[in-house]
Amino acid sequence: MARVSQEHLDARRRQILDAAALCFARNGFHATSMQDVLKEADLSAGAVYRYFSGKEELIAAIVGEVLGEVQTAFEAAARQSPPPRPDQLVASVLGRTLGLRESLTLDGVPAFPRLVVQVWTEVPRNDELAAVLGKGYAAVRAAWTRIVEAYQEEGTMRPDIAPDHVARTMIAAVLGFIAQQSLFGPAPVEVLRDGLRALMSVPGPDRASEGSQLG
Template sequence: MARVSQEHLDARRRQILDGAALCFARNGFHATSMQDVLKEVDLSAGAVYRYFSGKDELIAAIVAEVMGELRVAFEDAARQSPPPSPGDLASDVLDRTLAAREVLAVDGQPGFPRLIVQVWTETVRNEELAAVLREGYQAVLAAWIKVVGGYQDSGMIRTDLPAEDVARTMIATVQGFIVQQSLFGPVPTEVLRNGLRALMSMDAVRAAG
């Protein structure tokens, strides 16, 4: 029997993750059964369980993947001198994340924000998922701290305030934007870019006046 290529295995795993994420975004975690996932991806139970033991493992894999992508994006930004401005960086990363998950559209609207909010609420009951999210958050936070350090080294922002405080605030801003998308419908990330640009300009405008 011919061996299955790694490319085929990766593609099948991608198919399962995307199908499960779409089901979760559409109906929520608790209303989605593994039978729903099997129907969505049009695979047998054996084919799916070869990769994932159940819903909890699927959710954890989706979370780990997203957090890993965010960490890499911010680490790449931290290596630039100076890093992109907060507005440009946050909106560009969100744009790429949303574009990479267009498959999650529900009724013509982005499903990714809805999925993320569900993940956050699910961590209240699922300690394993909470641990995955905490680990991912700490990695993203560390990357953002490096970005803020780059801002401080370049004289873009004040140096007398802890970089971690700024990093946590930036993450909270992006999280809040995702919540708005989930609750009130899609909003262009240009809104986030413009808002952060305006806030970053306050001291310069005051000094010029």
């Protein structure tokens, strides 16, 4: 029997994960059966179960993969001196994450934002998924905290705000932007980038008071 190459195994795994992601985005986790995934992937049960034992393992793999990509990108940014500006960094990481999944569409609409919302609804009922998501969130939050500390050290961000507060806010902005796309339709990442850039240009209380006194 010919030996199956690692490239073939990786491609097959990718095929299964993409099929499962589409099914979950379309109908939700509980309304999707493994038979639905088999049909979407156009594979036999044996081919799929060779890689994944069931829906729980599939969704954990999908979430872990995305969080791993995001974590790697932010940790790389944290090692730069200085790190990219927040607006540029968010747009770059989110754009890459969405770009890697641009082939996943439902009726021509990107499926990834809908998948993210479906994952959120499943977390309270799925301890394994909650653990994966919690671990990924903590890692991204820690990376963002280091980035904010670098901004503060170089004097480009005010030092009197706790870095963790900024980290949580940046993550919230990204998650909110994804939720908007799921609810109201796709939007380019430049929208979020430009919005953050505008907010970053608002003067702080000290600068605002100085301006009013000059006037």
